[in-house]
Amino acid sequence: MASERGLEVDFEGYERALQAQRKRSEDSDVGEAAVEEVWRAALTEVQKSAPQGVRFVGYERETCEARVVALVKKGELVAHAIEGDEVAVVTDVTPFYGEAGGQMGDRGTLRGPCVFEVSDTQKPLTGLVTHVGKVSSGAVSVGDAVTLAVDTEKRNATRRNHTATHLLHWALRTVLGQQATQKGSLVGPDRLRFDFAHGRGLSTEELASLEDRVNAKVLTNAPVLTEVLAIAEARKTGAMAIFEEKYGDVVRVLTMTSDSVELCGGTHARALGEIGLFKIVSEGSLAAGVRRIEAVTGHNALTYVRDLEGVMRAAARVVKGSVTELPEKLDKLVDRTRQLEKEVADLRRKVATGGGGGLDELVRGARDYEWGKALAVRIDGADGAVLRETAEKLRDKLGDSVVLVGAVVGSKASLVLAVSKGVTSRYSANELIKGVASKVGGSGGGRADLAQAGGTQVERLDEALESLFAALG
Numbered sequence: 001m002a003s004e005r006g007l008e009v010d011f012e013g014y015e016r017a018l019q020a021q022r023k024r025s026e027d028s029d030v031g032e033a034a035v036e037e038v039w040r041a042a043l044t045e046v047q048k049s050a051p052q053g054v055r056f057v058g059y060e061r062e063t064c065e066a067r068v069v070a071l072v073k074k075g076e077l078v079a080h081a082i083e084g085d086e087v088a089v090v091t092d093v094t095p096f097y098g099e100a101g102g103q104m105g106d107r108g109t110l111r112g113p114c115v116f117e118v119s120d121t122q123k124p125l126t127g128l129v130t131h132v133g134k135v136s137s138g139a140v141s142v143g144d145a146v147t148l149a150v151d152t153e154k155r156n157a158t159r160r161n162h163t164a165t166h167l168l169h170w171a172l173r174t175v176l177g178q179q180a181t182q183k184g185s186l187v188g189p190d191r192l193r194f195d196f197a198h199g200r201g202l203s204t205e206e207l208a209s210l211e212d213r214v215n216a217k218v219l220t221n222a223p224v225l226t227e228v229l230a231i232a233e234a235r236k237t238g239a240m241a242i243f244e245e246k247y248g249d250v251v252r253v254l255t256m257t258s259d260s261v262e263l264c265g266g267t268h269a270r271a272l273g274e275i276g277l278f279k280i281v282s283e284g285s286l287a288a289g290v291r292r293i294e295a296v297t298g299h300n301a302l303t304y305v306r307d308l309e310g311v312m313r314a315a316a317r318v319v320k321g322s323v324t325e326l327p328e329k330l331d332k333l334v335d336r337t338r339q340l341e342k343e344v345a346d347l348r349r350k351v352a353t354g355g356g357g358g359l360d361e362l363v364r365g366a367r368d369y370e371w372g373k374a375l376a377v378r379i380d381g382a383d384g385a386v387l388r389e390t391a392e393k394l395r396d397k398l399g400d401s402v403v404l405v406g407a408v409v410g411s412k413a414s415l416v417l418a419v420s421k422g423v424t425s426r427y428s429a430n431e432l433i434k435g436v437a438s439k440v441g442g443s444g445g446g447r448a449d450l451a452q453a454g455g456t457q458v459e460r461l462d463e464a465l466e467s468l469f470a471a472l473g
Helices: 011-027 032-047 152-176 204-220 231-236 298-318 323-352 358-363 384-398 429-438 458-472
Strands: 002-004 007-009 063-073 076-078 080-082 086-091 108-111 114-125 128-141 145-150 182-187 192-197 225-230 250-255 261-263 278-287 290-297 367-369 372-378 401-409 412-419 443-446 450-455
Touching (some): 032 063, 032 114, 145 152, 152 204, 152 278, 152 290, 290 298, 298 323, 372 384, 384 401, 384 412, 384 450, 401 458, 412 429, 429 458
Antiparallel strands (some): 063 086, 063 145, 086 128, 182 192, 225 250, 250 261, 278 290, 367 372, 412 450
């Protein structure tokens, strides 16, 4: 039995617990039941010296001395972990905040006989905090004295985002109404995500109003006050409960000016000015009656704005103007593009039909039948719209007729078949096109007077066009 700082580690007891936990895992079903079993075994080890569970000191500091009381590797309690092992380390005390209430778990390092990189912190059971990560050097054993250090930069970024989340909640209820309550959240070092009740998308003006209200609060640099109160006393303050939190008999009441008072167990900025710039980056629908906002603060907000500036400067260079001239330049560019597209479409029609007298040239290839005329032509350079227009013009020029036009468009063969109204009682374009399309390995359909088709065997387009005459008998 080893003792230091008043903590005793019963190594023989831990070995017995290890064996017992393995036996229970073997007897239990795989999945959640087995996973929960190992956490209960770890919590039991913690409670041998700390009945209330792992002591969290992260509100006051970001480093502390502790002792390893349990190690979990691949779902089982273990006594040791060596370099390269991915494990969960449980200590008797920790400054690391375990994921809860929408706030992501802290990252950082654990140092002693080893260097352990903490990539996540979880709270699988009440009273249990687990540091999840990898042994990057050395080895760690149950009973080792270690120093835990939270990644301060990421902790501070998370605190800014978490405090801003509460201000956003207040702003939403102010701008949209009291029904715009929280339905979920995720707070990490990179950005904040906030889900709220609302039945429609927010306008540009509403989003700007939210940003203005939050940033106005930030500029007051009001202190963020935290009180630890009994739940009944906390309710008397009018504090709003947050959707994802689970509350015990004692709660933390967070005050960020008199009109923003909420219950929250997370870590927060000491004053609103620490948040820096608050910027919404997206807003959209999550589910029926639920919207989602994503936003950034502090250094991340500055990076976001600079990235946008970079995009705008790059766009300005393309249109050979300044950033302030972008809207005007882009409008002119769009108008010019539309004009050019129209000119290209007109040129395609002229090329496809051989110029002004092109239709007269094309109809000379028509064949005579007792009921009228039939024509099948290939129009190189035409797109789908030109094919339809040309087929209809040729049909109208020929009178009672069946007209098939085709072209290679991209990597496919395209076909349009038009039948005069007076001939549809004898031949249906919808039926005729199916046989023609099969020749190019495709399918098609449409109305009795107009149908279209496509296929991938472009080398058989001429064969498909010729097949029309065989189909007409």
